[in-house]
Amino acid sequence: MAVSGSERSRLRLIVVQALVLSLFVTLFARLYYLQVVGGEGYQAQAADQSVRDIVVQPQRGLVVDAMGRPLVANRLSWVIAVDRSVLAKLQEDERDQLVERVAAVIGRKTTHVERRLLDCGDPGAVAGTCWNGSPFQPVPVATDVDQAVALRVLEQPEDYPGVLAEQQHVRAYPRPHGVNLAHVLGYLSPITEEEFDRASEADDRSLNGASVVGRAGVEKQYDAWLRGMPGQRRVAVDSMGRVLGDDGEVAATPGDTLVTSIDAKVQGVVERELARSMAYQRTQVDKVTGRPYEADAGAAVVMETRTGRIVAMASQPTYDPGVWVGGISEQELARLYSEEAGTPLLSRATQGQFAPGSTWKPFMTAAALANGYRTDSTLPCSSGFQVGNRVFKNFESGAYGTIGFAKALEVSCNTFFYRIGYDYWQRLGSDVADVDARDPLVEGAQEFGFGAETGIDLPGEAPGRIADREWKRSYYESQKDYYCGIAGKPQDADTSDFVYRFAREFCVEGYAYRAGDAVNFSIGQGDTIVTPLQLARAYASLGNGGILWEPRIGKAIVSPDGTVLRRIPPKKQGRTKASKQTLAYIDEALKGVSRSGTMAWKFGGFPLDQVQVRAKTGSAEVYGKQTTGWVASYTEDYVVVMMISQGGTGSGSTGDSIRTIWETLYGVEGDQVLPRKAAIPGVVAPGRLPTFQADGTILPPARDKS
Secondary structure (H helix, E strand, C coil): CCCCHHHHHHHHHHHHHHHHHHHHHHHHHHHHHHHHHCHHHHHHHHHHHCEEEEEECCCCCCEECCCCCEEEEEEEEEEEEECHHHHHCCCHHHHHHHHHHHHHHHCCCHHHHHHHHCECCCCCCCCCCCECCCCCCCEEEEECCCHHHHHHHHHCCCCCCCEEEEEEEEEECCCHHHCCCHHHHCCEEECCHHHHHHHHHCCCCCCCCCCEEECCHHHHHCHHHHCCECEEEEEEECCCCCEEEEEEEECCECCCEEEECCCHHHHHHHHHHHHHHHHHHCCCECCCCCCECCCCEEEEEEEECCCCEEEEEEEECCCCHHHHCCCCCHHHHHHHHCCCCCCCCCCCCCCCCECCHHHHHHHHHHHHHCCCCCCCCEEEECCEEEECCEEEECHHHCCCEEEEHHHHHHHCCHHHHHHHHHHHHHHHCCCCCCCCCCCHHHHHHHHCCCCCCCCCCCCCCCCCECCCHHHHHHHHHHHHHHHHHHHCCCCCCCCCHHHHHHHHHHHHHCCCCCHHHHHHHHCCCCCCEECHHHHHHHHHHHHCCCEEEECECEEEEECCCCCEEEECCCEEEEECCCCHHHHHHHHHHHHHHHHCCCCHHHCCCCCCCCCCCEEEEEEECCCCCCCEEEEEEECCCEEEEEEEECCCCHHHHHHHHHHHHHHHHHCEECCEECHHHCCCCCCCCCCCCCEECCCCCEECCCCCCC
């Protein structure tokens, strides 16, 4: 039977009604679930969307000297920051006007503020200037602003929407006794994206996108201890992203304190003496070149003989570590890396590498006495010693007749040691192409730690270089194409006769270790280079029985509540093979250098019977440069080494300063030793640590009971 049209319409209506009813049932069921069953969860999510987490950076730990004097501390600084979430909700012209007002109030260009507001991943971002922190965190655009500027921002919020003025902790340098100590302390700069990613992968919560990290010195070496643990502040915000109030806080944990072995009083004297000697030498005329000494760089190290702990370390040129606080300008950064300015960032004490000159001779003495020579051996100290067609001369062509090792050290006789170097070369290595030929003097230098890092707890230490046969062959292989390229073409106007002749000789036989190389090596000349720290460590071994200590700056890590978390003890790296008899012989000979040798004219009237200073001077000559002066000296307690690049003879350039440092260490006035005036009470640094009290006061360590 056929269905009528009206029945079909009624059927469609029923289907549509059923469909609509089912949709309403589904909708009401979903609403019931959202509002009743899952209501609390969604309510919490909605509330969470109105709360933002802001990282609270911790106070970085202190760095103090052995007596508890702060070397690096913290201070409060007014910081102007901009909330970019507010900035993003402004009209373009309003945003530009706000940025201009912020730039004007902080006294900087608009481009400075814009660069600060860029994320480090954005196009045009400049490392060290861009923002690497949380997108919800206000971006600092100016640090160390005047309080008046901060108050203006705070009092006129309608003119500065989304701009905050708050106090934050930044690094401070109290400079006890006027110390600079920049190369030891180091500096901080913002974390890089790569460092942040590595920290995230390692689940290192002590670092975040807005952290600053150590880049040099102890700030880098002990960064993990000093940085502390960030806290977190939760703030409620409105729909515009404006902060309505706090919603809870997890306090940041301050960083730990690093106690160093540095003594600020000694450090201050060492820095001033190094700078004074360099300035004075620039007023003196070099008799060889006829112009004033350049005295372009210098370094000094004071080390404990028996432990390797560093008491003082200075380098010139230096810089103000405070320039990094709040961000360094591109102009200032370029100056710190500039060769024209003397590359101030380079620590000459640990990274500067120089020919050691005659300060090398005690170690050549030890090597010779262990390889066939005796303490009663004698050799001519003539004015010159001929090798092939060249005469190697004594300093100022002096001659002292036939002498032994002690006298050779006392008067710093070059030709005496030339003969030893030539003797070994002739007997053991006259085959210039034999890379494996034995060389007792090279072996001796290696025994005293030269040609390798000392292991000091500072980053970036240079290893120095022992210019032996292996090094010469390696250098030849790396440079032969360059020099053979010069030699293989006709000489042009830009190539001097010397360079052209050198290139031709080097191309043919630059690999050959000749007698001239051996005699130069014996007196610390040629291509052998050392750092002042390496030399200080080696001289300490002469006075402590042959032990090579790893030099140490850090002494202990102390928590903010004064608990000693870790002591950093001295560590033996090795021991020389020199016998006790050999070390005692060299020790006695070096006393003669201070009494009647090349340092005697600087120690007139000094109480050498009470403070027995052993010393060795050195004047290193480098082609195309003026003489570099060295003095290395030590007692049973300390080693004092100072050098001035292009500053003249060793005793002439640094001798007065060396004496002043010894007078400071032992409390010498005139010809008297006054222990109460010694820079370090009891002469040597105390074994105990400073006391950190609950109120933040730091007391000097109690003296060890004798």
